[in-house]
Amino acid sequence: MVLVSFDHIAGVPIHYARQPVAPYGTQGKGPRTVRLEQNFHATLERCLLDLWKRSQLGAPECLVSGGCYVEKAGRHGEGRAIDIDAIWWKDQPPLITRNAPFDARRYLGVEAVLRMHLGMVLNFWYNQAHEDHWHCDDGTATDWAYGSRSRTLFMQAALSYVFGHALPGGIDGDLGPATRRALTDVIFSPSEKTIRAMDSAKWLTFLERVVTAAFGG
Numbered sequence: 001m002v003l004v005s006f007d008h009i010a011g012v013p014i015h016y017a018r019q020p021v022a023p024y025g026t027q028g029k030g031p032r033t034v035r036l037e038q039n040f041h042a043t044l045e046r047c048l049l050d051l052w053k054r055s056q057l058g059a060p061e062c063l064v065s066g067g068c069y070v071e072k073a074g075r076h077g078e079g080r081a082i083d084i085d086a087i088w089w090k091d092q093p094p095l096i097t098r099n100a101p102f103d104a105r106r107y108l109g110v111e112a113v114l115r116m117h118l119g120m121v122l123n124f125w126y127n128q129a130h131e132d133h134w135h136c137d138d139g140t141a142t143d144w145a146y147g148s149r150s151r152t153l154f155m156q157a158a159l160s161y162v163f164g165h166a167l168p169g170g171i172d173g174d175l176g177p178a179t180r181r182a183l184t185d186v187i188f189s190p191s192e193k194t195i196r197a198m199d200s201a202k203w204l205t206f207l208e209r210v211v212t213a214a215f216g217g
C-alpha cells in the first residue's frame, strides 16, 4: 500500500470539524493533512474535479472530511475510503450532510456525482451512523446492482426529493412497485416499462438526471 499525504485535493483544502477539534457543522480546522492510497487518491481527485464542474458551483472553499486512512479494519484501513461531512462554497449556504432531508436536492445532486466515480457510497438514509457524513470507497464497481440497499435508498431519496414522486413506503431500501413505477417515469421509455431493463447505462442516465435536476445545466 502506497499512501499519499496531502492537505488539499482538487485545489481545495481538507478541513476537520468533529469534537474535540471543532464542532460539527462548522468549517472546523484546516488545511489538515490526511493520507490515502495513491490510486484511490487519484480516483477521488477526478471525482471532485467532476463535482466542481457538474455542480456549476466551481471549487469550494473547503471540503470537511471526518476521516480518510485510519489504522483500523476495512476500506479506511486500506486507505481506500473517505468520509465527507460537509462542503463549503463561497456565496452559498454550506452543504452539511446531517441536514440532508432539508437540503435534499443539493445533497442528492452531489451524491449522484460521487456515485459516478465511487461504487460504494453510504448516505444519510443508510443508517444512523451515516447521518452525519457520506462514506465513499471503491470497494465495488460504480455499476447498477440489484439488491444493493445503498443504491436503492439513494434512488428512492432522489425519486422523492428531486423528482417529486411520493413513495407510500417511504425511503425503505425496498425496490417495490411504487419505486419501480416512479423510476419508469424518470428514465424509461414506454416501450421498456420494466425494471428488468435497468442496467448500468440506465443507472448512469438516472445519476445524470439527478445532477441536472439538482443543479441545472
Ligand SMILES: [Zn+2]
Residues within 6 Å of the ligand: 076, 081, 082, 083, 134, 135, 136
Ligand atoms: Zn467511512
